[in-house]
Amino acid sequence: MMTRLSLYLTLVSLLGGLCSCTQKKQTQKVEIPLSDSLRVVSYMPTELDSLFKPLYRDSFILQELHDEFRNPVERMFPMEQRMAHKTWILEFTWHARRDTLLTVWYLREGDSLRTLRHFWFSEFAVF
Numbered sequence: 001m002m003t004r005l006s007l008y009l010t011l012v013s014l015l016g017g018l019c020s021c022t023q024k025k026q027t028q029k030v031e032i033p034l035s036d037s038l039r040v041v042s043y044m045p046t047e048l049d050s051l052f053k054p055l056y057r058d059s060f061i062l063q064e065l066h067d068e069f070r071n072p073v074e075r076m077f078p079m080e081q082r083m084a085h086k087t088w089i090l091e092f093t094w095h096a097r098r099d100t101l102l103t104v105w106y107l108r109e110g111d112s113l114r115t116l117r118h119f120w121f122s123e124f125a126v127f
Helices: 004-025 034-037 044-050 079-084
Strands: 053-061 088-097 102-109 112-122
Touching: 044 088, 044 102, 088 112
Parallel strands: none
Antiparallel strands: 053 088, 088 102, 102 112
8 A cells, every 4th residue: 555655746746747848848938149138129020131031021910919929019009000900000020039039010101111119039939
């Protein structure tokens, strides 16, 4: 009886340790590439294209229910503008380092772009 109990407790402690290792791995902080971010001045596409490898360029219409990745950009605008569904946001992403991506959101104003927000994140992040 005592042997089974000690075996059971050993298995439980091993599984607990395994689970805690897995959880620690998932909650690791994303390392912001300070050397790269210090080199960035304007966050404009031409500057970023010269520093990093372009990954993709996308656009979307501003609305009231974006996912958690685009939500901070959405909240920069009043609800009336979001509900009008007339504002186009440009979303450009670069591969900044081996495992780090940089996404920048822009608003077209005439012939130029206004930088709204930028976000450095791990390419393994799930949103």
